[in-house]
Amino acid sequence: MDSFKKLTKLRDHLQDLTLEEARSLMKACLEGRVSQVKMTAFLTAMRIKGETVEELLGIIRAIKEKMITPDPKPTALDLAPNYDGKVRTLYILPSAVAIASRAGVEITHHYARGVPVKQGTLLVDVLKGLGNNIVSDDKFVASDQRDFCPSLHSLLPLRRELGFRTFINTVEKLLSPFGARCIATSVFHRPFFEKIYHLLQELGFENFVIIKGVEGGIEPLTDKPTLYMGRDGILREFDPKEEGIELPADIKTDEVLGQSVSINRSILKGDLKGPFLNWSLLTAGFLIYAAGKAESPFHGYKIAEEEFFKSKFI
Numbered sequence: 001m002d003s004f005k006k007l008t009k010l011r012d013h014l015q016d017l018t019l020e021e022a023r024s025l026m027k028a029c030l031e032g033r034v035s036q037v038k039m040t041a042f043l044t045a046m047r048i049k050g051e052t053v054e055e056l057l058g059i060i061r062a063i064k065e066k067m068i069t070p071d072p073k074p075t076a077l078d079l080a081p082n083y084d085g086k087v088r089t090l091y092i093l094p095s096a097v098a099i100a101s102r103a104g105v106e107i108t109h110h111y112a113r114g115v116p117v118k119q120g121t122l123l124v125d126v127l128k129g130l131g132n133n134i135v136s137d138d139k140f141v142a143s144d145q146r147d148f149c150p151s152l153h154s155l156l157p158l159r160r161e162l163g164f165r166t167f168i169n170t171v172e173k174l175l176s177p178f179g180a181r182c183i184a185t186s187v188f189h190r191p192f193f194e195k196i197y198h199l200l201q202e203l204g205f206e207n208f209v210i211i212k213g214v215e216g217g218i219e220p221l222t223d224k225p226t227l228y229m230g231r232d233g234i235l236r237e238f239d240p241k242e243e244g245i246e247l248p249a250d251i252k253t254d255e256v257l258g259q260s261v262s263i264n265r266s267i268l269k270g271d272l273k274g275p276f277l278n279w280s281l282l283t284a285g286f287l288i289y290a291a292g293k294a295e296s297p298f299h300g301y302k303i304a305e306e307e308f309f310k311s312k313f314i
Helices: 019-030 034-049 055-068 095-104 123-128 156-162 168-173 190-200 256-271 275-290 297-310
Strands: 077-080 107-111 140-144 182-186 205-213 226-229 235-238
Touching: 019 034, 019 055, 034 156, 034 168, 055 168, 055 190, 077 095, 077 275, 095 107, 095 256, 095 275, 095 297, 107 123, 123 226, 123 256, 168 182, 168 190, 182 190, 182 275, 190 205, 190 226, 205 275, 256 275, 275 297
Parallel strands: 077 107, 077 182, 107 140, 182 205
Antiparallel strands: 205 226, 226 235
């Protein structure tokens, strides 16, 4: 495998793969034609070298060739935060999803359990804790990676054993298995904004938002302005204080699942107002904006606010 030789040199001489080389190598990995030793070397070398947009696009194309596509939802928004979940902060996404769906946003989601590095609590765990009545089935659908791409899911044991973030953490968020043409996704590190932006363009998404949020996810930060990038490719900063929005001072928790269920239930019952409700509405605002139904996250926030106070959720 000639392309593999490019990734077996000393660090300063590692070479980038072409799109086709990356696609072919990833396809071989998914088909079990690459040993665990070589797969480890592939993941490690790419982490050391840093992945190009072409390499990531080739890898995504290889994975998509192996995907079992669920019923298509092209008009939906794909909700695509980090797959490894949360371990130290509350979720506000469940109530935000419920509010955004009432504002006319159809949402798809995909996930896998036990993804490194955090192997944390997932959005679907909190939604399950809240019960199935907060979002109707025609407005929210989710699929487990083991179902829509078993060959990619089969690499999880090796990823857990390695214990570091690999290019798979980057690309699995962008697979949009339901074929949604809008996406809300996230980055851990600021330099990834441009890389993800170009990938989303190449993948043909019609509208999107990329957010550097809480624990590398989609939810806006509560202690400082949130960086985000929309379809125009301009990196912006959303400062809730400038818009008069008060957010929670402390969202840390030692019990992510239980406390997230409690907070989101209280919001949807109408028992919790103030900073936590504002955080939920702002998160919903980002989703409404990503779906192309608002001109800005703040405009989305105002739409979410109006929808919340005229709807009954629980």
